[in-house]
Amino acid sequence: MQEIRITGQAVVLRQMKRSDTDNIVKWRNNERVRKNFIYREVFTPAGHEKWIESMVETGKVVQLIICEKADMRPVGSVYFRDIDRVKKEAEYGIFIGEDDAVGKGYGSETARLAVGYAFGELGLNKLVLRAFTDNEAAVKSYEQAGFRKETVLKAVECSDGERKDMFFMELSKEKRTKVGFVIPCYRSEATLPKVVEEIKATMEALAGEGRPYDFEIVLVNDCSPDDTYGTIRKLAEGDRRIKGISLARNFGQHAALMAGFHQVDGDIVVCLDDDGQTPADEVGKLLQGIEEGSDVVYAKYEHKRHSTFRNFGSWVNEEMAKVMLGKPKDLYVSSYFAAKRFVVEEMKRYTNAYPYVIGLVLRTTKKISNVTVNHREREVGTSGYTLGKLLGLWFNGFTAFSVKPLRIATVIGCTCSAGGFIYGIYTVIKRLLNPDVPVGFSSLMAAIVFMGGMTMVMLGLVGEYVGRMYIAMNNSPQFVIRETVNEDGQDDAE
Numbered sequence: 406m407q408e409i410r411i412t413g414q415a416v417v418l419r420q421m422k423r424s425d426t427d428n429i430v431k432w433r434n435n436e437r438v439r440k441n442f443i444y445r446e447v448f449t450p451a452g453h454e455k456w457i458e459s460m461v462e463t464g465k466v467v468q469l470i471i472c473e474k475a476d477m478r479p480v481g482s483v484y485f486r487d488i489d490r491v492k493k494e495a496e497y498g499i500f501i502g503e504d505d506a507v508g509k510g511y512g513s514e515t516a517r518l519a520v521g522y523a524f525g526e527l528g529l530n531k532l533v534l535r536a537f538t539d540n541e542a543a544v545k546s547y548e549q550a551g552f553r554k555e556t557v558l559k560a561v562e563c564s565d566g567e568r569k570d571m572f573f574m575e576l577s578k579e580k581r582t583k584v585g586f587v588i589p590c591y592r593s594e595a596t597l598p599k600v601v602e603e604i605k606a607t608m609e610a611l612a613g614e615g616r617p618y619d620f621e622i623v624l625v626n627d628c629s630p631d632d633t634y635g636t637i638r639k640l641a642e643g644d645r646r647i648k649g650i651s652l653a654r655n656f657g658q659h660a661a662l663m664a665g666f667h668q669v670d671g672d673i674v675v676c677l678d679d680d681g682q683t684p685a686d687e688v689g690k691l692l693q694g695i696e697e698g699s700d701v702v703y704a705k706y707e708h709k710r711h712s713t714f715r716n717f718g719s720w721v722n723e724e725m726a727k728v729m730l731g732k733p734k735d736l737y738v739s740s741y742f743a744a745k746r747f748v749v750e751e752m753k754r755y756t757n758a759y760p761y762v763i764g765l766v767l768r769t770t771k772k773i774s775n776v777t778v779n780h781r782e783r784e785v786g787t788s789g790y791t792l793g794k795l796l797g798l799w800f801n802g803f804t805a806f807s808v809k810p811l812r813i814a815t816v817i818g819c820t821c822s823a824g825g826f827i828y829g830i831y832t833v834i835k836r837l838l839n840p841d842v843p844v845g846f847s848s849l850m851a852a853i854v855f856m857g858g859m860t861m862v863m864l865g866l867v868g869e870y871v872g873r874m875y876i877a878m879n880n881s882p883q884f885v886i887r888e889t890v891n892e893d894g895q896d897d898a899e
Contacts, residue, residue, distance in 0.1 A: 408420050409467075409469060409522075409526075411469070411518050411519075411521075411522055411644075412474070412605075412644055413474070413514050413515075413517075413518045413605075413609070414474070414514065414605070414606050414609055415473070415474055415509070415510065415511065415514055416471055416472060416473060416474055416480075416511050416514055416515055416518070417471075417472045417473075417474050417477065418469040418470070418471060418472070418483065418515065418518055418519065418522070419469060419470050419472060420469060420470070421461070421468040421469060421470050421482065422470075423454075423457065425470055425479065425482075426450050426453050426454065427450070428470075428479050428502065429448070429453050429482060429502075430448050430449065430450055430453055431502065432481065432482070432500060432502025432503075433448035433500075433502075434447060434448050435502060435504070437504065437507075438500045438501075438502060441500065441536075441537060441540055441543065442500075442563075443535075443561065443562075443563050443564065444563075444564050445563055445564045445565045446564055446565075460486065464488065465486065465487060465488055466484055466485065466486045466487075466488065467484065467485045467488065467527065468482060468483075468484035468485075469482065469483050469484065469519070470482055471483060471499075471501070471511060471515050473506070473511075478503075479502075479503075480501060480502060480503040480506035480511060481499065481500055481501035481502045481503065481506065481511065481512075481515075482499070482500060482502070483497075483498070483499040483515050483516075483519045484497075484498050484499075485497060485498075485519075485523055485527065485529070485532070486498065488527070488529070492530075492531070493528060493529045493530040493531065494529065494530070494531040494532070494533070495523065495527075495529055495531075495532060495533075496532070496533050496534060496535075497519070497520075497523070497532045497533070497534045497552075497576075498534065499512060499515060499516065499519070499543075512542075512543065512546045513546045513549050513550065513613075514609070516546055516547060516549065516550035516552075517549075517550050517609065517612060517613075519550075520532065520550050520551060520576065521619075524578045525619075526645070529578070530577065530578045531575065531576070531577050531578065532552070532575070532576045533573065533574065533575050533576075534547060534552065534573075534574050535558065535561075535571045535572070535573055535574070536571060536572050536574060537569050537570070537571055537572075538557065538569070538570045538571060538572055539569070544572060544574075547574055548574075549613065550576070551576045551617070552574040552575065552576045553574060553575060553576065554572050554573075554574055555573050555574060555575045556572075556573045557570055557571070557572060557573070558570065558571040558572075558573050581617055581618055581619045582618050582619070582672045582673060583618065583619040583620065583621070583670070583671045583672050583673075584608070584618045584619070584620040584621075584671050584672070584673050584674075584675060584688075584692065585620070585621050585622075585623060585669035585670060585671025585673070585674045585675070586604055586620065586621070586622045586623065586669075586671075586674075586675050586676075586677065587623045587625065587662060587665035587666065587669055587674060587675070587676045588600065588622065588623070588624050588625065588665070588676070588677060588678070588679050589625050589627055589658045589661035589662055589665070589678075589679065590624055590625060590626050590627060590629060590633050590634075590637065590661075590679045591626075591627045591629045591633065591655075591658075591661075591679070592629050592630070592631050592633065593629070593633050593636075593679035593680060594629075594631050594632045594633045594635070594636045596679060596680050596681050597624070597633065597636050597637070597640070597679055598636065598640065599681055600677075600679060600680075600681050600685060601622060601624075601640055601647065603681075603685040603686055604620070604622060604685045604688070605644075606686070607685055607686045607688055607689070608620050608688075611689055611692075616689070616692075618692070620646060620671070621646045621647070621648065621669065621670070621671060622646060622647045622648070623647075623648045623649075623650065623665045623668050623669045624637045624640070624641075624647065624648070624649050624650065624679075625650045625652065625661040625662070625664050625665045626649070626650065626651040626652060627652055627655050627656060627657070627658070627660075627661040628651070628652050628653065628654050628655040628656075634649065634651045634888075637649035637651075637890065638890050641890040642890070647890075648668055648669075648889070648890065649889060649890030650664055650665065650668060650886055650888075650889050650890075651886070651887050651888040651889070652664060652884055652885060652886060652887060653885040653886070653887040654885070656883070656884045656885075658740070659760045659761055659762050660760055660883055660884045661884065662676055662760075662762055663752070663753070663755075663760045663762075663883055663884060664883075664884040664886060666749050666752060666753050667753060668889075669749070671746070672745075672746050673692060673695050673743055673744070673745060673746070674743065674744050674745075674746070674748075674749045675688055675691060675692075675742070675743045676740065676741065676742055676743075676744075676762075677740065677741045678740055678741065681781060682780060682781045682782070683704065683739075683740065683741040683778075683780075683781075684778050684779055684780075684781060687704075687778040687779070688743070690702075690704075690776040690777075690778060691704060691741075691742070691743035691776060692743060693776075694743070694774050694776050695743050695744075695745060698772065699772050699773065699774040700744065700745050700747075700748055700769075700770040700772040700773065701742060701743070701744045701745070701748055701766055701770060701772070701773045701774075702742060702743045702744075702773070702774050702775070702776055703736070703737060703738050703739050703741070703742040703773065703774075703775050703776075704739050704741035704742065704775075704776060704777075704778045705737040705739070705775040705776065705777050705778070706737075706739065706777075706778065706779070706780035707777055707779075707780075708779075708780060732763075732767055733773075736773055736775065737775050738763050738766075741778070742766075744766065748766065748769050748770060751765070751769045752765040752766070752769065756883060757883065758881040758882065758883055760883055817859065817863070818859070818863060821856060821859055
């Protein structure tokens with residue numbers, strides 16, 4: 406049985422062990438904790454051992470220990486009891502045992518993490534709980550996690566004879582929108598953990614604001630020369646929502662995105678960079694744009710923090726997309742965007758070896774919008790884009806998704822032919838009017854060189870299209886996956 410470990414922003418939930426017995430007994434006998442239970446008898450190690458044997462080891466109960474993330478100090482426990490695998494229901498319970506851990510928000514975060522685990526890993530559809538009506542802090546924490554008051558249980562008798570009213574609360578699994586993050590990774594072993602942590606913290610914050618989403622993160626290692634994939638493996642082992650993919654060679658950012666699209670299963674797919682410059686904490690703006698009706702939402706930067714070279718490359722990319730791909734003039738495209746599921750499914754249909762994501766988006770839908778976000782300085786390293794890679798990306802963009810270059814070549818050819826014809830008539834007339842005019846060797850050679858050069862350019866352009874057709878017919882791969890780390894933290898060689 407694989408050990409349970411659920412990581413949050415301030416707490417970590419791990420599987421309870423027999424070695425936790427002393428802590429459990431101490432916590433349950435704490436007067437502050439004891440008064441919030443119906444069973445108020447003295448808790449003993451023998452009683453807890455019996456609980457483990459009859460309930461935990463039989464699968465009727467799943468019990469976890471709440472630990473502070475900073476030093477993994479145990480501070481309390483959360484559990485699901487009376488698990489009904491047929492009805493997919495269970496009763497939820499939690500207590501913070503250490504007095505100095507009360508009031509730090511651990512209960513609220515644990516509730517959100519535990520509910521996600523129950524509805525995800527345990528496959529439950531319904532959770533119920535009972536809480537004393539005067540335990541206002543606990544009731545508020547449960548409500549923040551999504552529990553709703555169903556009824557009041559009047560005068561419930563406790564084991565010491567006291568009678569108190571209790572809320573009966575319930576939480577049913579609703580189909581939440583799932584957000585899938587796809588991040589191409591190259592030379593990012595130092596930056597990737599921070600990006601992933603920021604995504605998780607942001608999604609948790611959105612849930613606290615009443616905008617809960619399920620989410621997953623797909624990290625695609627584009628054959629990075631450093632230990633980026635080792636970092637991905639560690640991140641995936643600590644969180645089942647993270648999937649890792651390692652490509653067999655460096656296929657480029659857009660091919661890596663396509664590899665991620667084939668693995669992600671979110672209702673909304675968000676793509677961002679691995680260097681931290683694209684602000685994951687502003688993903689709520691992109692999701693809001695999708696919810697307001699856009700099919701694709703691109704992040705727009707008021708002040709870009711790239712180098713002059715990268716900014717020039719982005720400008721050329723914008724102009725190329727505008728002229729060659731028909732991108733609207735008022736639309737800004739970037740590597741940080743969110744797209745609906747049907748857009749991703751349509752992009753996945755493209756199987757040729759030269760993917761260009763912007764072109765795939767523009768040919769799929771016209772309902773595209775922008776939201777403004779802050780662009781950050783790069784904290785570590787430099788951009789992986791060289792002049793050669795940028796030129797290859799631009800060339801790929803207009804040859805893979807537009808025939809305008811061929812039409813431009815036709816226009817240039819016709820223009821040159823017309824110019825040559827007119828110049829020929831001019832030369833004949835000039836010769837007839839003035840027989841003494843010498844025949845110009847220089848002008849003849851200039852015309853030959855010019856026409857020859859233009860011919861070679863046009864032939865090269867046509868050859869590029871033909872070559873791409875040949876490569877496509879040979880089924881050259883868009884990407885090749887060498888290895889994956891799945892949601893269970895297992896390594897799979899492919």
